[in-house]
Amino acid sequence: MGLTIGVDIGGTKIAAGVVDESGTILETSTVPTPPTPEGVVDAIAAAVRTVGAGASAEAVGIGAAGYVDDKRATVLFAPNIKWRHEALKDKIEQRVELPVVVENDANAAAWGEYRFGAGRGHDDVVCITLGTGLGGGIILGGRLHRGRFGVAGEFGHIRMVPDGLLCGCGSQGCWEQYASGRALVRYARQRAAADPERAEALLGLGDGTPEGIEGKHISEAARAGDPVAVDSFRELARWAGAGLADLASLFDPSAFIVGGGVSDEGDLVLEPIRKSYRRWLVGARYRPHAQVVAARLGGRAGLVGAADLARQG
Ligand SMILES: [Zn+2]
Numbered sequence: 001m002g003l004t005i006g007v008d009i010g011g012t013k014i015a016a017g018v019v020d021e022s023g024t025i026l027e028t029s030t031v032p033t034p035p036t037p038e039g040v041v042d043a044i045a046a047a048v049r050t051v052g053a054g055a056s057a058e059a060v061g062i063g064a065a066g067y068v069d070d071k072r073a074t075v076l077f078a079p080n081i082k083w084r085h086e087a088l089k090d091k092i093e094q095r096v097e098l099p100v101v102v103e104n105d106a107n108a109a110a111w112g113e114y115r116f117g118a119g120r121g122h123d124d125v126v127c128i129t130l131g132t133g134l135g136g137g138i139i140l141g142g143r144l145h146r147g148r149f150g151v152a153g154e155f156g157h158i159r160m161v162p163d164g165l166l167c168g169c170g171s172q173g174c175w176e177q178y179a180s181g182r183a184l185v186r187y188a189r190q191r192a193a194a195d196p197e198r199a200e201a202l203l204g205l206g207d208g209t210p211e212g213i214e215g216k217h218i219s220e221a222a223r224a225g226d227p228v229a230v231d232s233f234r235e236l237a238r239w240a241g242a243g244l245a246d247l248a249s250l251f252d253p254s255a256f257i258v259g260g261g262v263s264d265e266g267d268l269v270l271e272p273i274r275k276s277y278r279r280w281l282v283g284a285r286y287r288p289h290a291q292v293v294a295a296r297l298g299g300r301a302g303l304v305g306a307a308d309l310a311r312q313g
Helices: 037-052 088-096 105-116 181-194 200-205 215-223 227-251 261-265 267-280 298-312
Strands: 004-009 013-019 025-032 060-064 075-078 083-086 100-104 125-130 134-140 255-259 291-294
Touching: 004 037, 004 105, 004 298, 013 037, 013 298, 025 037, 025 298, 037 083, 037 088, 060 088, 060 105, 060 298, 083 088, 088 100, 100 105, 100 298, 105 125, 105 134, 105 255, 105 298, 125 227, 125 261, 181 200, 181 215, 181 227, 181 261, 200 215, 200 227, 215 227, 215 261, 227 255, 227 261, 227 267, 255 261, 255 267, 261 267, 267 291
Parallel strands: 004 060, 060 100, 125 255, 255 291
Antiparallel strands: 004 013, 013 025, 075 083, 125 134
């Protein structure tokens, strides 16, 4: 199969792109994400038709945030779009007249990195995406591990801290409450409130209050060596690395790929993650260590991965 179309459904925009066999995006079309669940379906179909017109694409892969069933057809539950048992495959196939595959967005991104990014050359890869929350994807023996019911790799809601912080999912102490973009902001705000003098530079990037500190301010300050911002990244990295050590016990991969906005900071966050990973890895002195590397495809991973999964059929 030659060209396929990948779709990435974001909170603010839906992107569709024609992708070739080497993972290169040839053409894209973006539309704003509509507010209603039905509107999103229409917008996906419109984006696919726009980008597909003139290109001889043979299939469509859609990455969606949420639980996707084992037939890769129905979104069982999407927290942000309010899809409940949404028959997305059927609805899009009717509108675009191409075969459609639906995949969890973090799985699609993991597949993209495995095929064309930081996971190339590895057969066993575990990806974590540190975005607003924490997503995950598992490749074992060169295959995407989806689980019996299609919902494997939801690492963000592993309970890391018994009776810990309340999570949006209703549980307490979930990993993403400690290792995610949202957690990073919380760490920085807490530090700024506790010691405003030390956080003066960081506070100055926002409106001067701890609540005014946002992720972009923490990144900017950390790059300039600001101690409060660097500490906040290290706190996040400690939790991320400790979780990866647990995942090594489960999956024993040769590489962990860390993606999402937080990973844009490179070794500033990767190095403390590696350190924490080695600290908590059981029997660390007596076993081979998986690499912990930054994702390479950035925001393109989900679209490229979804397109390639559609190509695989
Ligand atoms: Zn949770």
